[in-house]
Amino acid sequence: MSRLFLSSLSLLLTVGLAGAQPPRVPKNFFQNRQALLKKQEQAAKNNAGVARKILRRMLQTEMSLAFQAREVSVGGDGRSTEQWVKRDPKLGIRRESIKPEGILLIDDRRRQVLVHQKEKRYQESKSQLAEMQKHLQEALRGEGGMLVVELQGTDTIAGRPADVVFVHLGPSGMGPSRRFWVDRETGLRLRMEERAPDSRILSNTYYLSLELSPNFKPDDFVPPPVPAGFRRILDNQKRYKTIEEAARDGVTVRQPTWLPLGFNLRNIMVAKAAHPRTTLFWGNGLTTLSLVSIASPMPPLLVRLLKGAESGIVQPPKGERSYTWKTSEGYCLLIGNLPDDQLKRIADSVK
Known part of the structure; x- marks a missing residue:
């Protein structure tokens, strides 16, 4: 193919493109699009309301x-x-x-x-x-x-x-x-x-x-007496609604300085048994998050799951997934269904 032919073809294309008209925007295009978006937004609001x-x-x-x-x-x-x-x-x-x-x-x-x-x-x-x-x-x-x-x-x-x-x-x-x-x-x-x-x-x-029309027995909702030979466990945990309330009672509470948006403290539970335990509970209306501080050596099971490390994500058999780490008094578990990086960030902020 000759250079003269290619040059002529290039010239024709250039002239043709230069003379081409841009596509015409249909009348009321932007108004119709805005109306459609408003209609979709209203449909979403109606869906949420229902x-x-x-x-x-x-x-x-x-x-x-x-x-x-x-x-x-x-x-x-x-x-x-x-x-x-x-x-x-x-x-x-x-x-x-x-x-x-x-x-x-x-x-x-x-x-x-x-x-x-x-x-x-x-x-x-x-x-x-x-x-x-x-x-x-x-x-x-x-x-x-x-x-x-x-x-x-x-x-x-x-x-x-x-x-x-x-x-x-x-x-x-x-x-x-x-x-x-x-x-x-x-x-x-x-x-x-x-x-x-x-x-x-x-x-x-x-x-x-x-x-939907059940016939309940008279004792269906009556707790039975303690069977012979059973170990009776009473609720010996004290509950507080705020950090300040716990502090007035002499309770020292470990707490994070960072939490994801939407989480609010629900309550604090303190068990003063052989191994004192303090648990903080937060919720965001969808899921819960709890921080457990225990004043005792870390159990062998958690030590094995950490594989020699002092902190990390663990998933005990029949237990809840948590971020676990050693402390000067014992160990802590941060339990929740959040991404690993968020659990670690929360745990790193605990003071």
């Missing part, structure tokens, strides 16, 4: 509806348990294990009793029902505007139609998320799933069957 109404109804139902259910709980390690759940809005809740057998928990709104046949343990503590209700209500408030609530569609659990509501941190946040499957007819929670920031399932609890 989702919050579903969750509010769920809370009201859990406080007012009597039911009996067969429940399965699956942990992040794949281990599952199965139990009968009986709940009466006035009398409390009863959980009796099917798999494994021999574990009974009764909360009569005054105290909670756990009876473990295999371990021959009878453990008493303060009722947890009010605290559980409070945590769910936090999710609806959306602490500091950090939480986003979305209606994601419908599903069927235990043969019953359910709405699926997704609760998570906003785009700028890092943390776990939760899904609630809410019965369309009654508003009862039929399933709940929690996932880590990397989408790993941390817990999954759902009903296999549901009975």
